[in-house]
Amino acid sequence: MNQNKSIWPERTKMLVKELHNEISIDNYSWHKFRGNKKRRSAELIISAVSQLINDGDELEIENLLKQAILWIREEIKDDGCINH
Numbered sequence: 179m180n181q182n183k184s185i186w187p188e189r190t191k192m193l194v195k196e197l198h199n200e201i202s203i204d205n206y207s208w209h210k211f212r213g214n215k216k217r218r219s220a221e222l223i224i225s226a227v228s229q230l231i232n233d234g235d236e237l238e239i240e241n242l243l244k245q246a247i248l249w250i251r252e253e254i255k256d257d258g259c260i261n262h
Contacts, residue, residue, distance in 0.1 A: 186231050198228045212256040215249045222246035 184191070201224045203211050211217040226242035229235070248254045 184233070191231055194224070194228050194231045198224050215252055218256070219246040219249040222249065 201217075201220050203217065203221055222242045223246045226239045226246070229239050229242070245254075
């Protein structure tokens with residue numbers, strides 16, 4: 179049996195990658211969204227889903243989801259940039 183065979187179709191992996199790229203906050207939109215709890219939590223959640231689909235580390239996946247929950251609950255916030 180081939181142990182490298184993924185349970186996820188390649189199309190699923192491609193769609194997750196596209197969504198991850200779309201949701202991730204890049205350098206150009208960082209200041210606009212850095213404190214937005216929905217945007218930050220969505221970025222963390224899609225990162226966790228992406229790692230799950232791509233056989234990532236389970237502890238890292240769990241940590242990303244915990245961090246997302248903290249953002250949703252507004253228990254953490256972005257402190258801003260030191261240089262601004």
